[in-house]
Amino acid sequence: MNRTAAAALTNLSRPDLIERRAFLDGTWAARERTLDVVDPATGEHLVDVAACSLEDADDAVGAAGKAFLDWRDRPPVERGQVLRAWGKLMRDNARDLAVIMTAEQGKPLAESLGEISYAANFLDWFAAEGERAYGETIPSHLPASRLSVHMQPLGVTVAITPWNFPSAMITRKAGAALAAGCAMIVKPAPETPLSALALAKLADEAGMPAGVFQVLTGEAEPLARRLLEHTQVRAFSFTGSTEVGRILLAQSAATVKKASLELGGHAPFILFDDVELAQAVEGCIGAKFATSGQDCLAANRIYVQRGIYDRFVEAFAEATSKLHVGHGLEDGTDIGPMTRRSVAEKCGQQIAQALSAGARLVCGAQESPLGANFVTPTVLADVTDDMTIAREETFGPVAAILPFDDERDVVARANATEMGLAAYVYTNDLGRAMRLSDRLEYGMVAVNTAKFTGAPIPFGGWKQSGLGREGSRHGLSEYLESKYVCFGNLSA
């Protein structure tokens, strides 16, 4: 495998999947102003992509409004055919899409391939679920009347998507919106526009009508603000930090939009001393280091019961030390670069703060010879609840291990945060597993597994981890409005 991302991009089976133009109203739009897309592993310049203007955002909303009128009236099965064709094209071109993703995002190629499959699944799943957007009938409280509720699409919607999952966060939102009959404008993260544009190219090939799905590339803040100012935009979905989610929610309040927010996580991983050590280590490695730790589901506080604590710390550190750090296009890489330099810097700051406050360095922490965007996988033991790493999301390959003695106490500690996305529990005691799954204040609880996401599940958080759900039938309903209809005076 060629380790230069720019060279790998020249070797795609379909080089035309590298697109530099925005996709607006079914046409490819080049712009004089551009965004610089780089390989985060090396800083190497890859391509320049169109930086759209505020007027482009206005035009995209106008085009989406027009396209919606036809799209909403198509039978769901017809909309589903376009989504399924799109998903098939993603699978047919999976390797190219994965190389593009790794080039601009940095994640290991195997993970990029996994994400393409995960992303395509949302299109298939929502293609079918769109056919089941059932309403209801209500036994009437009024004489000679018939009461019913119909589910109808909201209209023009916007997706503001992150750089850590450059494809799946687009299809998870667009699959639901389009299946419901809405039109969607995607504003991808400035770091990862190429994945979004490649998806747009395949959507176009799949027969997506002009204006139904658009990709507006460019600077994040002004474009997002402009899109949210439009009254015609009825809903938006954002995946990213809680800090930015709050700002977008405040901006959208002026026009009372429906908001679906997938925000920060700070997942507790709670491991009781009745577990089988090897299984717990394997699960925890997955939960901590997938996506090189840049994952809202990443285990951020690993609570280990005292009876297994020392053995777990040792075995977990041994497994961590074996993780291979490298370029995502290199064979055998487990941990790639941080997509943003600021993420690597934050990891360094959290490590330094924890060590100065008394945490024990078990492995890692040394500067990476590969460059400033790389973080050596690190294990810190004896972390306490007051340390920054136990209070803030890390978003990188740094594991914080905290001991605990008692079930009640660990539940209280795990819940003592404003975040509430995902929590993990490892135990062989069924009663305890059920108690914890009841008491943990999280939108998703994984018991004895690190893998739990997928198209059919309602993905989302409690508290300041977000609003609404993505995936599953709940994800579809984010893009539907109910309409109550009363037929009166029906007596002959």
Ligand SMILES: O=CCCC(=O)O
């Ligand atoms: O980082 C957020 C998305 C994670 C996922 O869907 O697995």
